[in-house]
Amino acid sequence: MSAGLNLTLHVWRQAGPNAAGRMVDYKATDISPEMSFLEMLDVVNERLIESGGDPIAFDHDCREGICGMCGVMINGAAHGPMKLTTACQLHMRTFKDGDEITIEPWRAAGFPVVRDLVVDRSALDRIIQAGGYISAPTGSAQDANALPIPKQDADEAMDAAACIGCGACVAACPNSSASLFTSAKITHLGKLPQGQPERYRRALSMVAQMDLEGFGGCTLFGECQEACPKGISIDSITQMNRDYLWASLTKREEKKVAGAG
Amino acid sequence: MTVKLDSKIPGGPLAEKWDAHRFEMKLVNPANKRKYHVIVVGSGLAGAAAAASMSELGYNVSCFAYQDSPRRAHSIAAQGGINAAKNYRNDGDSIRRLFYDTIKGGDFRAREANVYRLAQISVDIIDQCVAQGVPFAREYGGLLANRSFGGAQVSRTFYARGQTGQQLLLGAYQALEKEIAHGSVTMYSRHEMLDLVTIDGVARGIITRDMVSGKIEAHVADAVVLGTGGYGNVFYLSTNAKGCNVTATWRAHKKGAAFANPCYTQIHPTCIPQSGDHQSKLTLMSESLRNDGRVWVPKRREDCGKHPSEIAEDDRDYYLERKYPSFGNLSPRDIASRAAKEACDDGRGVGPGGRGVYLDFADAIKRLGKAAIEERYGNLFEMYERITAEDPYTVPMRIYPASHYSMGGLWVDYNLMSNVQGLHVIGEANFSDHGANRLGASALMQGLGDGYYVIPNTIGHYLASNKLGKVTADHPEFRAAIEQVEGRQRRLLGIKGKRTPDSFHKELGKIMWEKCGMARNAKGLNEALQEIPALREEFWQNVTVPGSGEELNQSLEKAGRVADFLEFGELLVTDALHREESCGGHFREEHQTEDGEAKRNDEQFAYVAAWEYAGEGKSPILNKEPLVFENVHLATRSYK
Numbered sequence A: 001m002s003a004g005l006n007l008t009l010h011v012w013r014q015a016g017p018n019a020a021g022r023m024v025d026y027k028a029t030d031i032s033p034e035m036s037f038l039e040m041l042d043v044v045n046e047r048l049i050e051s052g053g054d055p056i057a058f059d060h061d062c063r064e065g066i067c068g069m070c071g072v073m074i075n076g077a078a079h080g081p082m083k084l085t086t087a088c089q090l091h092m093r094t095f096k097d098g099d100e101i102t103i104e105p106w107r108a109a110g111f112p113v114v115r116d117l118v119v120d121r122s123a124l125d126r127i128i129q130a131g132g133y134i135s136a137p138t139g140s141a142q143d144a145n146a147l148p149i150p151k152q153d154a155d156e157a158m159d160a161a162a163c164i165g166c167g168a169c170v171a172a173c174p175n176s177s178a179s180l181f182t183s184a185k186i187t188h189l190g191k192l193p194q195g196q197p198e199r200y201r202r203a204l205s206m207v208a209q210m211d212l213e214g215f216g217g218c219t220l221f222g223e224c225q226e227a228c229p230k231g232i233s234i235d236s237i238t239q240m241n242r243d244y245l246w247a248s249l250t251k252r253e254e255k256k257v258a259g260a261g
Numbered sequence B: 001m002t003v004k005l006d007s008k009i010p011g012g013p014l015a016e017k018w019d020a021h022r023f024e025m026k027l028v029n030p031a032n033k034r035k036y037h038v039i040v041v042g043s044g045l046a047g048a049a050a051a052a053s054m055s056e057l058g059y060n061v062s063c064f065a066y067q068d069s070p071r072r073a074h075s076i077a078a079q080g081g082i083n084a085a086k087n088y089r090n091d092g093d094s095i096r097r098l099f100y101d102t103i104k105g106g107d108f109r110a111r112e113a114n115v116y117r118l119a120q121i122s123v124d125i126i127d128q129c130v131a132q133g134v135p136f137a138r139e140y141g142g143l144l145a146n147r148s149f150g151g152a153q154v155s156r157t158f159y160a161r162g163q164t165g166q167q168l169l170l171g172a173y174q175a176l177e178k179e180i181a182h183g184s185v186t187m188y189s190r191h192e193m194l195d196l197v198t199i200d201g202v203a204r205g206i207i208t209r210d211m212v213s214g215k216i217e218a219h220v221a222d223a224v225v226l227g228t229g230g231y232g233n234v235f236y237l238s239t240n241a242k243g244c245n246v247t248a249t250w251r252a253h254k255k256g257a258a259f260a261n262p263c264y265t266q267i268h269p270t271c272i273p274q275s276g277d278h279q280s281k282l283t284l285m286s287e288s289l290r291n292d293g294r295v296w297v298p299k300r301r302e303d304c305g306k307h308p309s310e311i312a313e314d315d316r317d318y319y320l321e322r323k324y325p326s327f328g329n330l331s332p333r334d335i336a337s338r339a340a341k342e343a344c345d346d347g348r349g350v351g352p353g354g355r356g357v358y359l360d361f362a363d364a365i366k367r368l369g370k371a372a373i374e375e376r377y378g379n380l381f382e383m384y385e386r387i388t389a390e391d392p393y394t395v396p397m398r399i400y401p402a403s404h405y406s407m408g409g410l411w412v413d414y415n416l417m418s419n420v421q422g423l424h425v426i427g428e429a430n431f432s433d434h435g436a437n438r439l440g441a442s443a444l445m446q447g448l449g450d451g452y453y454v455i456p457n458t459i460g461h462y463l464a465s466n467k468l469g470k471v472t473a474d475h476p477e478f479r480a481a482i483e484q485v486e487g488r489q490r491r492l493l494g495i496k497g498k499r500t501p502d503s504f505h506k507e508l509g510k511i512m513w514e515k516c517g518m519a520r521n522a523k524g525l526n527e528a529l530q531e532i533p534a535l536r537e538e539f540w541q542n543v544t545v546p547g548s549g550e551e552l553n554q555s556l557e558k559a560g561r562v563a564d565f566l567e568f569g570e571l572l573v574t575d576a577l578h579r580e581e582s583c584g585g586h587f588r589e590e591h592q593t594e595d596g597e598a599k600r601n602d603e604q605f606a607y608v609a610a611w612e613y614a615g616e617g618k619s620p621i622l623n624k625e626p627l628v629f630e631n632v633h634l635a636t637r638s639y640k
């Protein structure tokens, strides 16, 4: 066991959505390098509660880097300094004794702060509602092997489908754009034959919803790709733009037929 | 016996029961479906699939989850895969074989009819998921790939890299979001269910807390479906997500729902060992790793401190291969876990505290090449390295068992309805299909089977067969329930003691793990039955919960869940003490064969133990549902 770390944290505290926030300093002493970043926050919170203080609210659940619930800015980087790593999987051995660590919530117009480090990411769900699915009601499927899919297409779909919806891409983007998130879903579904019937409709409505939620436009800075804990490639944004453009050029009136739907 | 346990298993031959039952069940007229309001608590595989499918049928659905988005339910973390009797490999699989493997894997403590239906439905699940765009692994020919899992000798597990649960859940989540957009599902994220409301014994709604505003609210419905997951976190350290809790099912239990087989808990053999007291959860390394990894410990105690590369081949004990030659490293979970514990108890464990065994890929890398192993398990190896700072390509992984899954849960009949009319329970939250031990890749199958195919059918039958009066949230039962929930919350906030909710949870977990974990005996269980109530009493006098109820308050959420675990833990231990046999995940040291294998007692214990709540401070009442086996022979489970 290596010796415990003594750290100084600068943490964003905000009592509620409409309250004013501010940075507050905390000493985190005797932190084991084996701890995850969130376990370090647990220790700080336990000590705060025991001394009558107000623990720091932060979102988390799986602590395995897959649910996408955790996510904070650590020294200005979404999920902290380690590439391809969520905050819950970041370990304290990444830090040195005496380090100062600034911890802030995701900052984006589309993600209002709920409390301290907790933000409201429901806008991402609404982007999915706008078309991030394949309409295949339960019971309507044919045999799973009836439609072979080239391995490479399935693999590329999987690469994009690995998105955990944490919002790090938005937080890292200078424009607070949700393009990487949106395009990952468009790419996942668009690579598969099952996704073709709704492909262009999907691109139009998901992009429209993204704009409506107050996310900024994409100017291909590439910060999102750097911050993404799942390594989603910025190529998916190119794919989205292509689908969107094609959809806008070829948009057909959708006929409302009585008895349909 | 006071509760009536009617399993409602349809008559007729096993293979025709579900088909015949579907024909016999009543239907709701399509035009009337939207007049029915169904509450689904949970948006995991079971809940999301159920909510989406019922909405597609036309029901008016409300869905609740404690996370900020339905996509984050704990199902997202499942890694290895999902079983289905597709027999795409032509290796002798069939519905009957999946059925038999599951019954046997569960150590003959599950209902035949439910398990057979699950095996039948398994085939449709894969079709449905592919249609939704789930990117399962494929062969170069474009067809679906399979892998093997523990407890089976056929290759029937479908997977999406090491993220099968994520992809299946995203499929169900996207279907759910589609229905939300359509307006027939209302989603309540960041809402925690804190009570069930029954009127004249019929479930008519729930009480929730809006976790952002703190508002306690009543929701009225014609039927309630719980898909709230398992209670593995009663051990504090487990592979479950931090928020997984027993609250929803426990509160339903206190409102009359029988809790079945709580002592059937699964300890998963391949988790990353604990690194210190700060540990907040344990990380699973998928069972699929046992396809290519070999489990071993040093033969001699004095070698345990050595670097594994310094331990010669002859000095290694590949104990699973030695003890269970036909299943070897793919022995079922309960058996592999206990074998690891035995090796460590024997002083031959490795790593900090001697609580670990090696899972070694050197042979597989030699045989298949590093690239093939990377392709199969790359993301798991990365995860391991991130957590332990060791490279499993060059140093064997260290693993140790951890609490993982709960086979027990609320008692349900064949229609997945509890003994409380109108209260249905799906997914890990019910007890139904896995007996005393669940096989790998079968929970995803069950969650989706319940959600996509069973409940959308059986709910219609319930609604069509019962005349439900109109009820509003002003009903005295709703008001009483709200008052009760608010009162309890005030009490938690008012104690202002000295200890944090988490410190109590940790202490409870320690009692549960040491006295009611992988191996149990009467002495330890009786001690636990003293220690848990004492700890509970201290909790209610000495816990401290900062802040107020009218805000986002994670300490308050935690305290409520810990309070429920402190009650539930006692029931789990009570069940473990009463079951004087060893079966599946429940190993009573008093009941073992000479070579240390589990010894079942079919004469006396071939039943489901469904516990009934008898009131504050009273002993729970045991009800028994006998298990009748007409299609399989109750054999001694052997993987030798």
Ligand SMILES: Cc1cc2nc3c(=O)[nH]c(=O)nc-3n(C[C@H](O)[C@H](O)[C@H](O)COP(=O)(O)OP(=O)(O)OC[C@H]3O[C@@H](n4cnc5c(N)ncnc54)[C@H](O)[C@@H]3O)c2cc1C
Residues within 6 Å of the ligand: B041, B042, B043, B044, B045, B046, B047, B064, B065, B066, B067, B070, B072, B073, B074, B075, B076, B077, B078, B079, B080, B081, B082, B083, B164, B165, B191, B192, B193, B194, B227, B228, B229, B230, B239, B240, B241, B244, B245, B247, B248, B284, B404, B405, B426, B427, B428, B429, B440, B441, B442, B443, B444, B445, B447
């Ligand atoms: C690490 C890991 C790996 C696994 N791998 C596999 C695998 O490879 N194959 C396999 O078959 N199985 C696997 N399992 C098991 C499987 O993932 C679970 O059993 C299954 O996903 C449970 O699904 P569920 O829908 O029943 O519940 P969950 O997914 O746990 O969902 C519970 C839902 O209920 C909600 N909820 C809970 N309590 C409340 C409350 N009080 N109020 C409101 N909402 C509430 C939650 O918000 C959530 O939406 C794995 C499990 C773990 C832990």
Ligand code: FES
Residues within 6 Å of the ligand: A059, A060, A061, A062, A063, A064, A065, A066, A067, A068, A069, A070, A071, A086, A087, A088, A089
């Ligand atoms: S807590 Fe789930 S991704 Fe970090």
